[in-house]
Amino acid sequence: MPRRPVAVALFxxxxxxxxxxxxxxxxxxxxxxxxxxxxxxEYRPRTTLVVPAHPVPRARFPVVDLHGHPPALxxxxxxxxxGGAMDALxxxxxxxxxxxxxxxxxxQLDAVRASGYVDRFVMFAGLDLRNVGPGSGxxxxxxxxxxxxxxxxxxxxxxxxxxxxxxxxxGTRLALDDPELDPVWQAAARLGxxxxxxxxxxxxxxxxxxxxxxxxxxxxxxxxRRYHDRARFPAFEELMAERDRLxxxxxxxxxxxxxxxxxxxxxARLGRMFDSLPNxxxxxxxxxxxxxxxxRVAREFFIxxxxxxxxxxxxxxxDEYPYYWRVFETEDDYFDYYRDYHAFWKLYGMGLPDVVxxxxxxxxxxxxxxxxxxxxFPD
Numbered sequence: 271m272p273r274r275p276v277a278v279a280l281f282x283x284x285x286x287x288x289x290x291x292x293x294x295x296x297x298x299x300x301x302x303x304x305x306x307x308x309x310x311x312e313y314r315p316r317t318t319l320v321v322p323a324h325p326v327p328r329a330r331f332p333v334v335d336l337h338g339h340p341p342a343l344x345x346x347x348x349x350x351x352x353g354g355a356m357d358a359l360x361x362x363x364x365x366x367x368x369x370x371x372x373x374x375x376x377x378q379l380d381a382v383r384a385s386g387y388v389d390r391f392v393m394f395a396g397l398d399l400r401n402v403g404p405g406s407g408x409x410x411x412x413x414x415x416x417x418x419x420x421x422x423x424x425x426x427x428x429x430x431x432x433x434x435x436x437x438x439x440x441g442t443r444l445a446l447d448d449p450e451l452d453p454v455w456q457a458a459a460r461l462g463x464x465x466x467x468x469x470x471x472x473x474x475x476x477x478x479x480x481x482x483x484x485x486x487x488x489x490x491x492x493x494x495r496r497y498h499d500r501a502r503f504p505a506f507e508e509l510m511a512e513r514d515r516l517x518x519x520x521x522x523x524x525x526x527x528x529x530x531x532x533x534x535x536x537x538a539r540l541g542r543m544f545d546s547l548p549n550x551x552x553x554x555x556x557x558x559x560x561x562x563x564x565x566r567v568a569r570e571f572f573i574x575x576x577x578x579x580x581x582x583x584x585x586x587x588x589d590e591y592p593y594y595w596r597v598f599e600t601e602d603d604y605f606d607y608y609r610d611y612h613a614f615w616k617l618y619g620m621g622l623p624d625v626v627x628x629x630x631x632x633x634x635x636x637x638x639x640x641x642x643x644x645x646x647f648p649d
Contacts, residue, residue, distance in 0.1 A: 367582075
């Protein structure tokens with residue numbers, strides 16, 4: 271007990287010293303460069319760091335790309351070209367998540383069945399969510415059932431226009447949890463197929479475009495990614511609230527959040543969703559920049575939720591897949607991301623255990639998607 275005042279005094283002194291250090295001007299503070307500063311596009315410093323590097327051109331285990339967007343699979347030449355790239359990368363199966371329906375879906379299914387890659391592609395069905403009005407839910411659900419009978423094995427990718435910009439027949443914005451669409455999600459549950467849904471975009475796209483926004487360059491380059499105008503677009507958290515109500519209202523439907531639900535920068539938030547929603551899964555397309563800058567936290571998250579995470583790439587660019595393999599499979603330090611307007615920082619390897627890699631790469635997809643060919647996978 272007598273030592274407690276001493277400890278309190280030491281804590282107070284340490285806190286005071288820390289506060290003083292924060293107030294003290296830092297070296298160079300307030301100074302201006304003697305030379306003309308480069309633009310944000312011109313400054314590309316070369317690192318002097320010399321560390322081991324282990325590029326991974328081919329995944330250690332076969333992979334299901336749950337979020338694939340290959341060219342339309344309607345000709346033998348296209349299928350052969352995409353299939354050849356998949357062979358080199360060790361992609362066992364690609365899910366075409368571009369969302370075909372009706373005759374277009376059937377044409378692609380027929381082309382794949384006639385190809386030498388019949389066991390390498392499966393199709394998700396698209397949903398027409400434009401101009402929703404009374405009776406639309408039953409109509410869309412009936413088309414979904416027809417597409418599944420034709421050979422579709424899931425729903426999606428439901429694009430970000432749903433919730434963000436789609437309008438109903440009365441002119442109002444179509445909310446994600448609009449009850450008119452309940453028959454669609456009930457049909458997916460009844461059919462036993464997953465729903466891949468892309469809600470919103472990164473939270474920074476909805477924030478002011480100022481110099482504190484870490485996606486400033488991307489927003490400056492791409493006008494169609496700017497959602498900060500509340501007169502035109504709902505807020506990010508408004509969309510998240512609608513999404514969460516939708517997921518909770520349909521516990522029998524298997525949901526897959528595209529892009530980790532745009533929560534890769536806040537994995538604890540996604541973890542809380544996993545804890546409360548046993549029907550929820552998520553895939554990693556287009557958010558590698560956030561996983562690779564927090565390799566220790568991300569590794570523990572992937573280990574904890576190894577039964578809920580799936581591989582997805584989004585854009586079909588064969589030269590970009592090896593960055594995923596390297597982040598997931600190695601413990602490499604400080605290497606480039608493939609799109610520098612997404613991230614000014616470097617990536618680090620997560621070094622995932624093989625048991626986790628197998629589940630993320632293919633095991634979880636085989637479990638939740640009926641009808642995926644299994645010949646490409648070891649168990």
